[in-house]
Amino acid sequence: MVQTTPFLLVLLLALGAQSLAVKKCSLTGHWVNDLGSNMTVTAVNKNGDFSGTYHTAVTATSNEIKVSPLQGSQQTGPNQKGQPTFGFTVNWDFSDSITVFTGQCFVDDDGKEVLKTMWLLRSRVENIKNDWKATRVGVNVFTRLPSLE
Numbered sequence: 001m002v003q004t005t006p007f008l009l010v011l012l013l014a015l016g017a018q019s020l021a022v023k024k025c026s027l028t029g030h031w032v033n034d035l036g037s038n039m040t041v042t043a044v045n046k047n048g049d050f051s052g053t054y055h056t057a058v059t060a061t062s063n064e065i066k067v068s069p070l071q072g073s074q075q076t077g078p079n080q081k082g083q084p085t086f087g088f089t090v091n092w093d094f095s096d097s098i099t100v101f102t103g104q105c106f107v108d109d110d111g112k113e114v115l116k117t118m119w120l121l122r123s124r125v126e127n128i129k130n131d132w133k134a135t136r137v138g139v140n141v142f143t144r145l146p147s148l149e
């Protein structure tokens with residue numbers, strides 16, 4: 001009893017500290033969005049820069065979809081509080097288009113990480129007269145896929 005009491009005290013303190021710890025949202029890993037598109041973000045470096053791959057489930061073209069590269073940047077300022085803002089560009093390998101995403105990495109009420117984003121998809125048009133119809137806008141919500149390791 002004399003020895004178990006301090007042990008229990010430490011255990012209770014550790015459990016208490018764990019439940020108080022605020023979960024952070026990390027961009028690194030595998031994600032799926034509401035359209036069924038898959039994204040992998042490889043490690044974010046100390047400047048907040050990251051790269052990865054994007055496998056879209058849909059396309060505005062009639063081309064065969066290919067996994068395409070993405071390059072992004074995450075805010076590393078002091079006020080991010082574990083829920084950082086970020087942006088990334090997908091340079092599509094199978095079309096003449098570019099998509100830019102901007103968003104924030106949140107931890108929701110259930111403790112799950114979620115990326116709330118908005119995007120602009122710029123398609124190539126043949127001439128300036130068609131510029132008005134060259135840009136689409138939308139939102140995507142990404143949730144984390146379990147890591148394969």
Ligand code: BTN
Nearest residue numbers: 037056059060061092095097099
């Ligand atoms: C293209 O059609 O020219 C390239 C593919 C665009 C896919 C768009 S990007 C925004 C939206 N979110 C997705 O996951 N896919 C579509």
